[in-house]
Structures are given as structure tokens and as C-alpha cells.
Amino acid sequence: MMTDLSEKEGIRIGKENIEFRRLLMETPGAERIMLCYQCGVCTADCPVALRVKEFRPRRIARLAVLGQKERLLEGDTLWLCAGCYTCYERCPEKVRVSEIISALRKLALKEGIIHPTFKALMKSIAEMGYIYEIGDFQNEMREDEDLPQAPEPEVKEIEAIMRKTGFLDLVEGC
Amino acid sequence: MKFAFFVGCTTLARLWGYEIATRRTAEKLGVELVDMPGSGCCGTTYLETLDHITALAIAARNICIAEEMGLDIVTVCNGCTEVLTKANKELKKDPELREKVNEVLAEVGRRFEGTVEVKHILRMLKEDIGLEKIGEAVARPLKGLRVGAHYGCHLLKPSDVMMFDDPEVPTTLDELIDITGAESIQYPNKLECCTGPIMGVREDVTWAVGLEKVETVKKYADIMVTSCPFCYLTYERCQLVQESSPDVPVVHYPQLLGLALGIDYKELGFDNNRIDASAILEFMED
Ligand code: SF4
Ligand code: SF4
Numbered sequence: 001m002m003t004d005l006s007e008k009e010g011i012r013i014g015k016e017n018i019e020f021r022r023l024l025m026e027t028p029g030a031e032r033i034m035l036c037y038q039c040g041v042c043t044a045d046c047p048v049a050l051r052v053k054e055f056r057p058r059r060i061a062r063l064a065v066l067g068q069k070e071r072l073l074e075g076d077t078l079w080l081c082a083g084c085y086t087c088y089e090r091c092p093e094k095v096r097v098s099e100i101i102s103a104l105r106k107l108a109l110k111e112g113i114i115h116p117t118f119k120a121l122m123k124s125i126a127e128m129g130y131i132y133e134i135g136d137f138q139n140e141m142r143e144d145e146d147l148p149q150a151p152e153p154e155v156k157e158i159e160a161i162m163r164k165t166g167f168l169d170l171v172e173g174c
Numbered sequence: 175m176k177f178a179f180f181v182g183c184t185t186l187a188r189l190w191g192y193e194i195a196t197r198r199t200a201e202k203l204g205v206e207l208v209d210m211p212g213s214g215c216c217g218t219t220y221l222e223t224l225d226h227i228t229a230l231a232i233a234a235r236n237i238c239i240a241e242e243m244g245l246d247i248v249t250v251c252n253g254c255t256e257v258l259t260k261a262n263k264e265l266k267k268d269p270e271l272r273e274k275v276n277e278v279l280a281e282v283g284r285r286f287e288g289t290v291e292v293k294h295i296l297r298m299l300k301e302d303i304g305l306e307k308i309g310e311a312v313a314r315p316l317k318g319l320r321v322g323a324h325y326g327c328h329l330l331k332p333s334d335v336m337m338f339d340d341p342e343v344p345t346t347l348d349e350l351i352d353i354t355g356a357e358s359i360q361y362p363n364k365l366e367c368c369t370g371p372i373m374g375v376r377e378d379v380t381w382a383v384g385l386e387k388v389e390t391v392k393k394y395a396d397i398m399v400t401s402c403p404f405c406y407l408t409y410e411r412c413q414l415v416q417e418s419s420p421d422v423p424v425v426h427y428p429q430l431l432g433l434a435l436g437i438d439y440k441e442l443g444f445d446n447n448r449i450d451a452s453a454i455l456e457f458m459e460d
Contacts, residue, residue: 028226047367051379079375083219084367085331089341102223109224117374118220125221125232129214132187145194145443150186153214157235157282164281167228 017067024064027106029099036061036095042087048080055080057087057097064100073108079115114174122171126162129153175302177248178240178290179207180258183215184403185250191446192403195428196250196295198442202435203303203311207248210239216254217261219328219371230271231278233261237292238284246291248298250428252402255294256328260335262292294329296401296427297338300346308353313436315355319457321430322391323347323358324409326402327367347401350427354434356457359394363387368408384412388422397423397454399430410448423451433458 024030042057043049049057055077063072072078078101087097108114114122124131134150142150162168185192200207217232237258240247249255265272266288276285293301299308325344333341342365351358369383388409391398400406406424413419425447432442433454444451 047369047383048372048379051382052376076375080372080379082367082369082371083223084327084369086327086367088332105223106225114224115375118224121218121220121374122224125215125217130183130187131215131218132183134183134187138187142190145190147190147193147197148209150181151209151211151213154212154282155214157212157284158214158232160282161231161235161278162228164278165225165228165231167225170225 011066011068013066017069019067020069021065021067024067024100024103024107027103029096030064030103032093032095033061033064033100035093036065037093038062039092041090041092042097045086045090047084047086048082052080057081060104061095061097061100064104072104073111073113076115078104078108079118109170109174112174114171119171119174122162122168126159126168127155129155129158175204176206176208176245177298178210178243178245180210180213180216180236180240180247180249180254180292182249182251182254182403184407189403189406189426189446191429191443192250192406192426194441194443194446195426195432198437199428199432199435200295202432202437203299203308205298205303208243208245210236210243210247213239216251216257219253219257222257222260227274227278229257230261230265230275233257234265234275234279234286235282235284237262237290238279238286240290241287244289246293248293248295250295250401251404252294252326252328253404255292256331256336258292260332262288262290263335294338294401296329296346296350299350299431305349305353308350308431312354312434314434314458316430316434316454316457317355319356319397319454320395321351321356321358322361322395322398323351323364324368324387324398324400324405325365326400326405329401347399347427351399351430354430356430356434358399361390361394363390368405370404370408373408380408381412381415384408385416385420388413388420392420392422396457397425397451399425399427401427414448419449421449423447423449423453425451425454430454 081101222229330341348358373380409424
């Protein structure tokens with residue numbers, strides 16, 4: 001489902017919105033949101049915005065300033081950024097929507113929200129040490145091609161790291 | 175010259191053609207690539223956006239392995255390059271952050287020291303070997319072959335972290351293609367992202383973006399060349415899912431270089447490229 005980012009309903013700014021903005025600005029990457037002057041460079045040059053009309057980086061920056069938590073965390077909006085850093089490089093104010101999105105994803109996760117694809121990937125890393133299974137089948141193929149066996153990724157270490165930081169529990173709780 | 179070789183999940187699991195070509199080409203140029211025992215996923219660019227400390231620790235665990243080997247890391251994936259470079263630089267620069275991450279790493283008996291560098295193979299070729307030496311090693315120039323280069327994003331960006339080439343007007347891959355005797359052509363939207371990272375959210379968008387570039391390249395060039403397994407898969411798959419594929423061969427840079435260095439086509443893993451690339455052979459001088 002796509003978030004409706006249109007402002008037909010009107011935007012109210014209450015205490016909780018100011019609070020959400022404060023939280024966001026404390027998250028690394030989103031410190032400079034107040035400097036956004038809505039020039040639109042981010043949307044104009046975004047490869048996703050060019051094809052997905054509901055994905056508007058400039059609007060994400062605006063909604064962040066207005067602390068519109070629901071509108072920002074709902075639907076696929078946050079998960080449609082390809083992380084290409086075009087907006088990062090070109091934002092004249094170094095507000096950098098890519099980093100706002102990254103900060104918002106961190107807040108979303110704390111609210112128990114993650115896109116299923118992202119969740120599956122993170123669980124693969126914890127369970128296999130890789131994002132794909134690299135087991136006997138892959139290694140036999142590698143052997144046929146005269147390639148060495150794939151490194152054994154010490155899955156226990158990887159899982160232990162992801163547990164220790166609390167990240168894996170958060171992901172599993174989503 | 176010796177490096178720790180961080181192959182990365184996608185190449186290890188799916189693109190052995192890329193890995194073979196990288197190993198053969200490096201060998202030919204006198205570069206030793208040493209496998210990294212115990213290494214795993216870099217963490218991915220996705221994890222970077224989800225949790226800072228976890229992303230740093232997962233990346234650093236791999237860097238620690240190279241530190242123990244006493245070798246700088248060479249990567250073949252733009253994503254791995256960005257993830258490992260970012261972690262390496264952040265942890266070297268910020269002692270407080272390093273302590274935090276080392277506390278996590280202590281749990282698995284590791285410690286980040288900050289003694290090695292991370293570089294993509296294109297960077298290694300350009301900065302450690304040098305265009306001149308590569309040029310001298312070219313045995314069979316690929317005369318007349320027109321190539322559409324695709325840089326991808328994370329090789330160059332974020333530019334204040336990667337500090338490599340020019341993020342808006344890069345030349346490295348073009349230069350490395352030209353040195354093989356082929357011609358790297360200019361085409362509209364050359365620097366556009368493949369959008370592979372949203373394949374799992376909106377596949378239709380990724381295929382549309384991929385196809386647009388492939389169709390553009392087809393107008394100007396014979397093949398497309400990539401430096402990242404994710405970009406490669408996007409441009410290959412977006413064609414394979416079409417009813418009638420544009421059939422533009424997508425080639426990993428080391429495959430192209432390997433041919434020019436005189437390595438046999440059969441030795442460069444081309445049977446792993448799902449769009450037949452043998453048309454390149456027509457451009458080879460004996
Ligand atoms: S490019 Fe920067 S300043 Fe301009 S609208 Fe986007 S975030 Fe705001
Ligand atoms: S980083 Fe994300 S929001 Fe920014 S231009 Fe790229 S896809 Fe668009």
C-alpha cells in the first residue's frame with residue numbers, strides 16, 4: 001500500500017508532532033532538517049521519484065519538519081529510497097533526504113515497523129551470515145568452476161553481534 | 175602486490191563468472207588475492223539505515239579479519255565497498271564510536287584497530303597498478319568494441335566518504351575500458367542508479383529503470399559493462415523478464431580486461447552471463 005502524502009486533509013501540528021521532530025533531529029543524519037527551503041532538487045533528481053509519483057523526497061523533508069509521524073511511517077514511503085545518494089550530493093543545504101529517510105527508518109524500527117523484505121534480509125544475515133544461502137549446492141558449483149569454497153562466515157559471531165546491540169530482538173519483534 | 179579478497183554475498187552465491195574473471199585477471203597482473211577465512215556479509219547498505227552500531231560492528235568484524243591478515247581489502251561490489259569504507263573511516267576517525275563498537279566486538283573476541291584500507295577493484299587497478307602498466311599488459315586490444323559503462327552509485331557516493339573520482343563526472347571506468355582498446359561511449363543518464371535496492375519493494379520500478387538504460391545503451395554501444403554485482407543483476411534480469419529481450423550483453427569489467435590481457439574467453443566465466451556475450455570475440459585481434 002502506498003502512503004497518501006497529499007495534504008488534502010490538512011496538517012495539524014500538535015505537541016506530539018513537535019516531540020517527534022525533536023526525536024528525529026536527535027537521530028544522526030536528520031540534524032539539519034530545519035534548513036530545508038523546499039527547493040525541490042531532491043525530488044527533481046531522484047530516480048525513484050521520476051517513476052513513482054507517491055514518492056516525493058521534498059515532501060518527506062517538509063513532513064519531517066512538521067513532525068508528521070503517521071504520514072511518514074505509513075505504507076512503503078520510507079522503503080522506496082534506493083539509497084543512491086543523488087539527493088545527498090546535490091542538496092544545496094546539506095539537508096540530505098537520504099539521511100532523513102535513514103533516520104526515519106531507525107525510528108520506525110523502534111515503533112515495530114520494518115518492510116518485510118528488509119526484515120527477511122536481516123534475518124538471513126543473522127541465520128546464515130550471508131544474504132543468500134551459500135551451502136553445499138553453491139560450493140559444489142564453485143568446485144566445478146575451480147573456485148575455492150566460500151568462506152564459512154562464523155554465523156555465531158554475526159548473530160551474537162546483532163543480539164548484543166538489541167537489533168535482532170527489535171527486528172524479530174516487528 | 176597482495177590483498178585480502180572480500181568477494182561479497184551476491185558474487186559468491188550467484189556470479190561466479192565475476193569472481194573467476196577477477197581472480198584470473200588479478201593473477202595475470204601479478205596481484206595476489208587472498209581469501210578471508212570467517213568473513214561473511216558486509217552488513218548491506220540496508221542495515222546501515224536501520225541501526226548504526228550494528229552496521230558498524232558487522233562491517234568491522236570483516237575488517238578485523240583483514241587486519242589479522244595484515245592486508246588491505248579489495249572488493250568487487252559497490253555496496254560492500256561503501257559499507258566497509260564508511261565503517262572503516264568512521265571508526266578510525268572517532269575514538270568514542272570505536273570504543274562503543276569494540277565493546278560489541280569484544281563479545282566475539284575481536285577488536286578493530288584501524289590498520290587497513292578498503293578499496294574497490296577499479297580503484298586498485300587505477301591507483302595501485304596504474305593505467306600505464308595495464309596498458310602495457312594488453313595483448314589483444316578489443317578494437318572497435320563500443321561499451322556503455324555503468325558506474326553505479328556507491329563506488330563514488332557519498333563522495334565525502336568514498337573520496338574517489340568525481341561523483342558527477344567520473345572517468346575511472348571509462349579510462350579502464352579505453353585501455354583495453356575498446357571505446358567507452360557517452361550516453362544520456364549514464365550516472366543514473368539501477369535502483370536494484372528497491373527490487374524487493376517495487377520490482378516493476380527496478381525493471382523499468384533497468385530497461386530504460388539498457389535500451390539507451392543499445393542505441394550507442396555493443397555491450398554494457400558494470401563494476402557491481404547488484405547493478406549487473408538488475409541490467410541482466412530486467413532484460414530476461416521481457417517477452418522479447420533487447421539482448422544487450424552485460425559484462426563484468428574484469429571479464430573485459432581479462433580478454434584484452436590475452437586470457438581465453440572460456441577462462442573468464444562467460445558461461446555464467448545469461449545474455450550471450452560471445453559477440454565480443456568478433457572484435458578481438460589475433
Ligand atoms: S534539495 Fe535539500 S533544501 Fe532542497 S528541497 Fe530537498 S532537502 Fe530541501
Ligand atoms: S537517495 Fe533515495 S531519495 Fe535520494 S535521490 Fe536516491 S532514491 Fe531518491
